[in-house]
Amino acid sequence: xxxxxxxxxxxxxxxxxxxxxxxxxxxxxxxxxxxxxxxxxxxxxxxxxxxxxxxxxxxxxxxxxxxxxxxxxxxxxxxxxxxxxxxxxxxxxxxxxxxxxxxxxxxxxxxxxxxxxxxxxxxxxxxxxxxxxxxxxxxxxxxxxxxxxxxxxxxxxxxxxxxxxxxxxxxxxxxxxxxxxxxxxxxxxxxxxxxxxxxxxxxxxxxxxxxxxxxxxxxxxxxxxxxxxxxxxxxxxxxxxxxxxxxxxxxxxxxxxxxxxxxxxxxxxxxxxxxxxxxxxxxxxxxxxxxxxxxxxxxxxxxxxxxxxxxxxxxxxxxxxxxxxxxxxxxxxxxxxx
Amino acid sequence: xxxxxxxxxxxxxxxxxxxxxxxxxxxxxxxxxxxxxxxxxxxxxxxxxxxxxxxxxxxxxxxxxxxxxxxxxxxxxxxxxxxxxxxxxxxxxxxxxxxxxxxxxxxxxxxxxxxxxxxxxxxxxxxxxxxxxxxxxxxxxxxxxxxxxxxxxxxxxxxxxxxxxxxxxxxxxxxxxxxxxxxxxxxxxxxxxxxxxxxxxxxxxxxxxxxxxxxxxxxxxxxxxxxxxxxxxxxxxxxxxxxxxxxxxxxxxxxxxxxxxxxxxxxxxxxxxxxxxxxxxxxxxxxxxxxxxxxxxxxxxxxxxxxxxxxxxxxxxxxxxxxxxxxxxxxxxxxxxxxxxxxxxxxxxxxxxxxxxxxxxxxxxxxxxxxxxxxxxxxxxxxxxxxxxxxxxxxxxxxxxxxxxxxxxxxxxxxxxxxxxxxxxxxxxxxxxxxxxxxxxxxxxxxxxxxxxxxxxxxxxxxxxxxxxxx
Numbered sequence: 183x184x185x186x187x188x189x190x191x192x193x194x195x196x197x198x199x200x201x202x203x204x205x206x207x208x209x210x211x212x213x214x215x216x217x218x219x220x221x222x223x224x225x226x227x228x229x230x231x232x233x234x235x236x237x238x239x240x241x242x243x244x245x246x247x248x249x250x251x252x253x254x255x256x257x258x259x260x261x262x263x264x265x266x267x268x269x270x271x272x273x274x275x276x277x278x279x280x281x282x283x284x285x286x287x288x289x290x291x292x293x294x295x296x297x298x299x300x301x302x303x304x305x306x307x308x309x310x311x312x313x314x315x316x317x318x319x320x321x322x323x324x325x326x327x328x329x330x331x332x333x334x335x336x337x338x339x340x341x342x343x344x345x346x347x348x349x350x351x352x353x354x355x356x357x358x359x360x361x362x363x364x365x366x367x368x369x370x371x372x373x374x375x376x377x378x379x380x381x382x383x384x385x386x387x388x389x390x391x392x393x394x395x396x397x398x399x400x401x402x403x404x405x406x407x408x409x410x411x412x413x414x415x416x417x418x419x420x421x422x423x424x425x426x427x428x429x430x431x432x433x434x435x436x437x438x439x440x441x442x443x444x445x446x447x448x449x450x451x452x453x454x455x456x457x458x459x460x461x462x463x464x465x466x467x468x469x470x471x472x473x474x475x476x477x478x479x480x481x482x483x484x485x486x487x488x489x490x491x492x493x494x495x496x497x498x499x500x501x502x503x504x505x506x507x508x509x510x511x512x513x514x515x516x517x518x519x520x
Numbered sequence: 521x522x523x524x525x526x527x528x529x530x531x532x533x534x535x536x537x538x539x540x541x542x543x544x545x546x547x548x549x550x551x552x553x554x555x556x557x558x559x560x561x562x563x564x565x566x567x568x569x570x571x572x573x574x575x576x577x578x579x580x581x582x583x584x585x586x587x588x589x590x591x592x593x594x595x596x597x598x599x600x601x602x603x604x605x606x607x608x609x610x611x612x613x614x615x616x617x618x619x620x621x622x623x624x625x626x627x628x629x630x631x632x633x634x635x636x637x638x639x640x641x642x643x644x645x646x647x648x649x650x651x652x653x654x655x656x657x658x659x660x661x662x663x664x665x666x667x668x669x670x671x672x673x674x675x676x677x678x679x680x681x682x683x684x685x686x687x688x689x690x691x692x693x694x695x696x697x698x699x700x701x702x703x704x705x706x707x708x709x710x711x712x713x714x715x716x717x718x719x720x721x722x723x724x725x726x727x728x729x730x731x732x733x734x735x736x737x738x739x740x741x742x743x744x745x746x747x748x749x750x751x752x753x754x755x756x757x758x759x760x761x762x763x764x765x766x767x768x769x770x771x772x773x774x775x776x777x778x779x780x781x782x783x784x785x786x787x788x789x790x791x792x793x794x795x796x797x798x799x800x801x802x803x804x805x806x807x808x809x810x811x812x813x814x815x816x817x818x819x820x821x822x823x824x825x826x827x828x829x830x831x832x833x834x835x836x837x838x839x840x841x842x843x844x845x846x847x848x849x850x851x852x853x854x855x856x857x858x859x860x861x862x863x864x865x866x867x868x869x870x871x872x873x874x875x876x877x878x879x880x881x882x883x884x885x886x887x888x889x890x891x892x893x894x895x896x897x898x899x900x901x902x903x904x905x906x907x908x909x910x911x912x913x914x915x916x917x918x919x920x921x922x923x924x925x926x927x928x929x930x931x932x933x934x935x936x937x938x939x940x941x942x943x944x945x946x947x948x949x950x951x952x953x954x955x956x957x958x959x960x961x962x963x964x965x966x967x968x969x970x971x972x973x974x975x976x977x978x979x980x981x982x983x984x985x986x987x988x989x990x991x
Contacts, residue, residue: 200729210583229584230860231592262857263581280581281857357580374580404576422576449729459726462717470713473736480579484587484632484734492579492586509587510730 191415191428191437192503192516197446198245201511202235203228206247206448209235213266214506214513216499217273221248224506224513225267225277228254236261238277238292243502243515245447251292256282259294266360266495268314268322270337276322278311285311285324285339298339303329306341313361313372313407317384323369325358332361332371332386345386350376353388360407360495366414372405379408379418392416392433397423397479400435409498411518417503419493424479426493426505441490441505441514449512483509490514525553532557534943535831538991539785540564540820541608542844543942545916561820565646565813567607573600573854581855587632589732594631595863595873598638602843603852613812614641615839616784618874621656621688622881623665625874629725633661633735634874649777649810650768653689657760660712660735666879669711669719673745676704683879685767694772695752702749707760709744712736768810774802778815785816786825787833788885797824832945832990835888838869840991841897845983848941849904850912869896889989898984905941906980908972913979916940917972928971930958937978946987957981 203209213225220242228235233254240248253260263281270276273290284299300307313325321342322335330348332355335341346355356375363369368389369382377395379402382388393402404422411417414431420438428436445453453460468487476482483491492508501518525533530546533553537544541564544552552560578600579586584593602611618638625631637659644652656662657680663669666680681704685695712718713736721732749758752766767773778801779790787794800822801815808814819825836844842865846852852859863873870893871882882888889897907913920936928936934954938944946954958974982988 201727201731210587212583227583229582229590229593230857231584231590359580375576404580443730445729452728456726456728459717459720459724459728462720466714466717468714468733470736470738473713473738475736480575480586481734485736487730487733508583512730 190519192439193519194439194442195502195515195517197443197449198241198243198504198513198515199224199239199511200446200448200452202448203232204234204237204250206239206241208239208511210508211239211494211506211511211513212264212508213495214497214504215267215269215275216497216504217269220499222504222513223267223269223275225261225264227261227264227508236264238267238275240292251288252277258297259286259288261286265312266314268316270316270320270322271318272320274337276314276316276337278314278324280310280312280327283308283311285314285322285335287337287339296339298335305344306333306335308333312357312359315361315363315369317363317367317369321384323361323363323384325355325361325371327355327357327359327374330355330358332358332369332382334384343386345382346371352391353380353382355380359405360419362407362409364410364414365412366410370408370410370416372408372418374404374406374421377402377404379405379416390433392429393418393427399438400427400429400433402427403479406493407495409496409503411498417496417498419496419505421493422480424483424490424493426490426496426503439490439516441488441493441507443488443510443512443514446512525550529553529557530943531945532826533560535826536560536820537608537942538844539825539834540612542602542612542840542847543991545848545912545942546940547915547919549943558821561817564607564609565817567610567646569606570601570604570610571606572604578855582859587731588635589631589727591625591631591634591872591874592860592863594635595866595875596859597635598873599843599846599859599862600852600855602839603846609816610642610645612785612840613645613816614638615837616781617641617645617652619784619876619881619884620780621662622876622879623659623661624876624878627722628661628664629722630661630732630735631874632732633664636734637661638874646813646816647811648768649773649805649812650764652812653684653764653767654761656688657684657707657710657764658737660737663710663712663737664719664722664735668707669715671704671708671710673705673708673743676701676708676745678704680704680707684763687879689764689767689776690770690772691776694770699751702751702758703763705745705747705749706751706758706763709740709742710760711738711740711743713738771802774805774810777812778802778805781812781815781819783884785819786830788835789833791829793824793827793829797822832987834991835885836989836991837882837884837888838866838871838893838897839873841869841989842866842900845901845904848912849907849910850915851904851910853911865896865900869893869900894989897989901983901988902980905983906976908976913976916979917975920975921968921971927962930955930961933958933961933975934978937975937982941979941982944982944987946982946985950985950987954978954981954985 208226210227212227224239226235236254237250237252266278275288277286283301286297287295309328312327331346333344359374360372371380379392406421407419409417416429494508495506497504503516505514585597668680671677804818
C-alpha cells in the first residue's frame with residue numbers, strides 16, 4: 183500500500199509520540215507547531231467523554247519530553263474544541279478554539295496572555311476558527327471556517343482585514359481548515375469541503391487552485407492541512423484519502439505517501455514495560471490487507487496500524503515533514519531526498 | 521390532484537411510523553398518507569439514501585467518532601444516524617438485531633467493532649435470515665464476544681454454538697446437547713486476524729502504542745475440524761455456513777424469528793390473534809427463502825397490525841423514546857457537544873446502546889419501566905419538547921400560532937398539539953390534565969409569544985404523559 187514513485191521526494195524517517203492522556207504522549211492531536219529551537223508543541227483535543235488529553239505536549243525530534251500545559255474547559259488558557267496552534271517570531275503561541283470561538287495567546291514561557299473572539303459574521307467576529315498561521319510581519323491569519331473566509335488580526339487580536347466568502351466558486355471557501363503562509367509570501371488554504379487548495383496573496387487576491395475531488399494522483403478528498411517549502415512544493419494532508427500528497431510548484435503530482443510507522447521511542451518504552459503485549463505484537467502481521475473486504479480508505483486505515491489514519495496536520499521544519507495523525511496519536515516524520 | 525388523507529388514514533400512518541420508525545410529526549404523516557399506506561411500507565422496506573449527517577462532517581468535529589473506540593462515542597454516532605436518517609425502519613431493524621444478537625462493549629473494549637456490526641445489520645437485515653446469520657458468525661465483535669477465538673479443532677468451545685441455537689435462531693427445546701457440540705465443531709477456525717494480540721489488548725483495554733487496530737475475520741483453515749458431523753438429523757462434512765442453512769430450514773427457526781419480530785414491531789404480548797399474524801409471517805418466511813423484508817411486509821400489511829388491538833400495545837424502548845423525542849424536537853441535526861449525553865440518557869433509562877447487559881439482550885416490554893427509569897424518561901422527553909428554541913418545537917409553535925389567529929380554546933389547542941406531535945391519542949384523564957393546564961388560553965391568543973410559550977409547555981406535558989411512553 184505504501185506506494186512510492188521511482189524518484190522519491192520524501193523518504194520515511196521515524197515515528198514520534200504515542201497515545202496518552204497525560205505525561206508523555208498526546209490524545210487526539212489536531213495540530214503541531216515547531217519553534218526555531220526545535221521544540222514542538224502538539225495540541226491535543228481529547229474528546230467530550232474524557233477530556234484529560236485536552237492539553238499541549240512539548241517534545242523534540244529526539245523524543246525528549248518537555249512537559250505539557252493547558253487543560254479542558256472555558257476559562258483562560260483552557261480549550262474545549264481546539265483546532266490549531268501557531269507560533270510567532272517572538273515564540274508566542276496562539277491556539278484556536280472552534281467551540282469557544284476564540285484565539286488564546288501564550289507567551290514564550292507558555293503563560294496565558296490574552297484571548298479574543300466573538301461569535302458572528304461581522305468584521306473581526308468569528309464562527310469556528312479552524313486554522314492559524316502568521317506571516318513574516320507577524321500578522322495572524324485565521325480560517326474562519328463557518329463564515330467561509332480568512333480573517334487577519336494583529337497578534338493582540340486587533341482586526342486588520344477579511345477576505346473570501348462561502349461557496350464553491352473561484353476564491354470561495356467551503357469550511358476551510360488548515361492554512362499556511364508560504365516562504366514566497368502567498369497564503370495557501372486547505373479548502374476542505376471543496377477538495378482543493380486555494381492560493382491567495384496575503385491581501386486576499388485569488389491566485390490559483392490546486393487539486394480537484396477524487397482519489398487519483400493529484401486529486402484530493404477533504405484536505406485538512408497544507409505546507410509549502412522554499413522551492414514551492416506543496417505538502418497536503420489529503421485527510422479523507424488517508425494520505426499525504428506532494429505537488430510541484432506548478433501543481434503537478436509528485437508523490438503520495440500512505441505512512442509506514444514504526445515503534446517510536448515512547449512506544450518502545452511502553453512495549454518494553456509490557457512484555458506480554460510486545461510478544462504478541464511481534465508475532466502479528468499488522469498489514470493484513472488480504473483479509474479486508476473494503477476499499478474505503480478510512481476503514482482500511484483503521485485495520486492497518488502503520489499507515490496514516492486521519493492525517494490532520496503537516497508541518498515543515500528544516501529538511502523534514504512532520505505528519506500528525508489524529509486517530510493514531512502519533513507523528514510520522516519524512517525527510518526530503520536532497 | 522392530491523386528495524387529503526382521512527383522519528383514520530393519518531391515525532394508521534401514525535401507528536406505522538411509531539413502530540417502523542421513531543414517530544413522525546403531522547407534516548410527515550400527511551405527506552406519507554398522501555402516498556398511501558402500502559406504498560409507504562414498501563418505501564420503508566427499500567431504504568434509499570439515508571440523508572443523515574455525512575460522516576466526514578461528524579469526524580471533523582467529533583474526533584472520537586472518527587476513531588470510534590469508546591462506547592458513548594460510537595453510540596453518539598449511531599444516535600446522529602437515527603435522528604437524521606430518512607430511513608427510520610433501517611435503524612429500527614438494526615436496533616432490533618442489536619437486541620437479539622446482543623453484543624456488548626464490556627468485554628470487547630472496542631466500540632468500532634460494535635458499530636461495524638450495526639452496519640452489517642443495515643446491509644443484511646432486510647435480506648435472507650441465513651445470510652444474516654452467516655455474516656453474524658463471521659462478525660469480529662461476535663467472535664470475540666462469544667469466545668469463538670477459543671473454539672479449536674479438537675478442543676471446542678461451545679459458547680457460540682450454544683447461543684446461536686438458543687438465543688439467535690431457534691430457542692431451547694429444539695436441539696440437543698450433541699447438536700451444540702457438532703455446530704461448534706463446524707465453526708472451528710472462524711476467528712480474527714492476529715487473534716492473540718487483539719484478544720490480549722481487548723482484555724487489557726490497552727490503547728498503546730497507537731490506539732486500537734480494527735478487527736477483521738480470518739478463516740484459519742488449519743484449525744478447522746474437517747470431520748463428519750451430524751446436526752439436527754443431517755450428516756456431512758459441515759462448516760459453519762452449512763450449519764446455518766440447516767437451522768434456517770427448521771420450523772423452529774421460523775417461529776423464533778417471526779415471533780421476535782412481532783414482539784418488537786407489533787405487540788409485546790402474543791395473543792391468539794397475534795399468533796395468527798405470526799403464522800402468516802412464517803409462511804412468508806418459507807415462501808421467500810427466509811427473507812426478512814418479506815416477513816416484515818406481511819406483518820405491516822396484516823389486519824392484526826392495523827387493528828386497534830395492536831395500537832399503543834408496546835412500551836417504547838429507551839432508545840426509541842429518546843430518538844423519537846429528539847427527532848420531534850429537531851435537535852442534534854448537526855455536530856455539537858452533547859450527543860454523547862443523549863446516548864447516556866438512554867443508558868440511564870436502562871438501555872445502554874452498544875452495551876447490552878448480557879448476550880440475552882434487554883428485558884423489554886413492561887420491564888423497561890421502573891420508578892427510576894420512568895423519572896428519567898419523563899424528564900428527558902419533557903425537557904426536549906418544551907424547549908421553544910429547538911427547531912422542531914419552533915416549527916410546531918409556528919404552525920399552531922399561525923392556525924390560531926384568535927380565540928382558540930383549550931380543547932382545540934390540546935387537540936392541535938396532539939395532532940402536531942404525530943396524531944397521538946390519549947385517555948380522557950390525560951386530556952383533562954392537558955385542558956386544565958391551558959385553561960383560559962383564549963385570553964392569551966392575541967399575544968403570540970405567550971401563546972408560543974404555552975404551546976411549548978403543552979408539548980412537554982404531552983411528552984410526560986403515560987401515552988407517550990407507548991407506541
